[in-house]
Amino acid sequence: MPEKAFTDGRKTNLSLDGFDLPRNTPTLTYAGLQNALFWDLRQIDLEKQSVDVVQNEKEMHGSFSQIIPLINKDKKYKSLFEKAFPKNNKIEEWQLQNAIASYIRSLNDFDSRFDVYMRGESNNFSEEEKLGFNLFAGKAKCATCHFIPLFNGTVPPNYSKTEQEVIGTPKDKTAKEISPDLGKYNQFKMDQLKNAFKTPSIRNVAKTAPYMHNGVFTTLEEVVDFYNKGGGKGLGYPVENQTLPFDQLKLTKKEESALVAFMKTLTDQKYQ
Numbered sequence: 138m139p140e141k142a143f144t145d146g147r148k149t150n151l152s153l154d155g156f157d158l159p160r161n162t163p164t165l166t167y168a169g170l171q172n173a174l175f176w177d178l179r180q181i182d183l184e185k186q187s188v189d190v191v192q193n194e195k196e197m198h199g200s201f202s203q204i205i206p207l208i209n210k211d212k213k214y215k216s217l218f219e220k221a222f223p224k225n226n227k228i229e230e231w232q233l234q235n236a237i238a239s240y241i242r243s244l245n246d247f248d249s250r251f252d253v254y255m256r257g258e259s260n261n262f263s264e265e266e267k268l269g270f271n272l273f274a275g276k277a278k279c280a281t282c283h284f285i286p287l288f289n290g291t292v293p294p295n296y297s298k299t300e301q302e303v304i305g306t307p308k309d310k311t312a313k314e315i316s317p318d319l320g321k322y323n324q325f326k327m328d329q330l331k332n333a334f335k336t337p338s339i340r341n342v343a344k345t346a347p348y349m350h351n352g353v354f355t356t357l358e359e360v361v362d363f364y365n366k367g368g369g370k371g372l373g374y375p376v377e378n379q380t381l382p383f384d385q386l387k388l389t390k391k392e393e394s395a396l397v398a399f400m401k402t403l404t405d406q407k408y409q
Contacts, residue, residue: 139408140344144345146346147162161350161351163345164337164341166245167289167340168244169241170245170287172291172299187237188201201234202230205229208228209228218232246406247405249406254402255286262402266398269399272399273399276392277396279364287338288340289338289339290335301330303332305383312372316350316353319331319332320332329378332376341403358393361388361393361396361397365385367382371383
């Protein structure tokens with residue numbers, strides 16, 4: 138849904154037959170600025186990501202090969218393909234992948250209030266929001282995983298790797314046990330990767346609730362509170378491989394509110 142920064146607003150996505158899938162739908166905005174896709178980082182680019190979704194039996198349960206005959210029957214689509222790929226005489230699967238990926242790569246506006254302020258194009262940034270930014274980059278330690286200026290896990294300065302973290306996301310809001318989803322461990326059977334998930338972008342985060350891989354938190358205030366308490370291990374249940382520091386951040390209520398206020402400045406203009 139474009140108005141939700143290309144998320145669906147649900148805790149987790151729905152399968153073709155109407156059942157809840159285990160994971161939350163992340164935003165498509167700025168997805169092109171990551172080099173690992175899906176919560177478990179199982180695909181390396183947007184072209185392969187689209188194939189994964191189309192072929193998934195619980196999502197689209199189809200194939201690009203099935204789509205091509207339908208496009209060949211549509212004069213409008215055929216004309217668009219001829220303009221996009223003038224050197225090719227026939228429509229091929231890689232072109233479909235490339236077209237979808239190219240569209241997603243266009244969803245990087247960099248025109249949020251934060252961006253405009255940092256470029257010196259506006260002074261519309263409150264003292265609370267400035268405090269929130271400094272907390273994000275300092276005391277709250279957010280920027281140790283959500284790297285500025287992309288605010289995702291793609292590591293500067295080469296931006297050639299997207300990181301994953303183990304933060305002890307709870308199964309539900311009772312916060313008594315970790316989510317049973319093993320994340321990246323399902324792809325690589327290494328103990329340190331149990332419950333590891335990609336560090337997602339928090340650009341447009343005010344529009345993409347609910348949060349975490351399982352949609353367990355419905356507000357940014359809940360997310361900040363979770364981190365303030367030290368993640369899963371800080372809440373008292375065992376997360377032996379937690380990569381998030383489990384000591385409390387000791388943010389005051391004023392500081393927590395400022396952090397949320399800052400994150401809301403990362404909303405691009407079209408979604409405001």
